[in-house]
Amino acid sequence: MASKDNQGSGAFIRSESAFRNFIFPDSNAPFPAEKGRYALTSIVRILKGLENIIDLYELHPSMGPKGWYFSGEGSSLPVDPLYGFKYLPDLYKKADPSFTGPFTVPMLWDKKTHTVVNNESSEIIRMLTTAFDHLLPEHLREVNRPGGGLYPKHLQSSIDEVNSWVYNLINNGVYKTGFATTQQAYDANLYPLFEGLDRVEQLLSSPAPSDGGSPETKSRKYLLGDNLTETDVRSNAFKE
Incomplete structure (x- = not known):
């Protein structure tokens, strides 16, 4: 998640998110908006009514010695349902075997190309706000929401x-x-x-x-x- 600077100041330095691809409502895009293709954890998924379009895979609510993991406790799945992985770093490694971290959440996963689309929360929010509108019923689309939606x-x-x-x-x-x-x-x-x-x-x-x-x-x-x-x-x- 973080690193310390090399000057010994003790200051927290947030690591940059490594996967910064975008989903677009265009069938020719590298990551097109498609029903059932992507998986993540995000409050916007509920606000936008995307429960039947984007899968939700919940991890254990706190990190373990090896980072975020699936525990089977509470709402967490026992393992990753796609590949049977127990730990989130395994998914990152599947996307890029040379990747060394940070292994952060939320993470948006593409089930077709078996890779991470994006792990920057602000960009995931923006994608969910706009990219999937054409797959939603009219009343759930941004233009028909109070005030013009989340990003009017x-x-x-x-x-x-x-x-x-x-x-x-x-x-x-x-x-x-x-x-x-x-x-x-x-x-x-x-x-x-x-x-x-x-x-x-x-x-x-x-x-x-x-x-x-x-x-x-x-x-x-x-x-x-x-x-x-x-x-x-x-x-x-x-x-x-």
């Missing part, structure tokens, strides 16, 4: 902007503080983390943007208004 055109620039600082200050910030091995590294990242949390609170406490016809409400339910967007999924920040 009129909010795309705002979503991208908020995603950027949420990732840097919060998503990555909790790792930078939690895995810091020196007090200096911890202090250097603690204040930016709380800055990000304060910005989220300010957004949720501010009036929802007017739609041009209705008055502004006292406060918004989600980060960018009264409808769920990709930003809320990535930050897990919204009011109940």
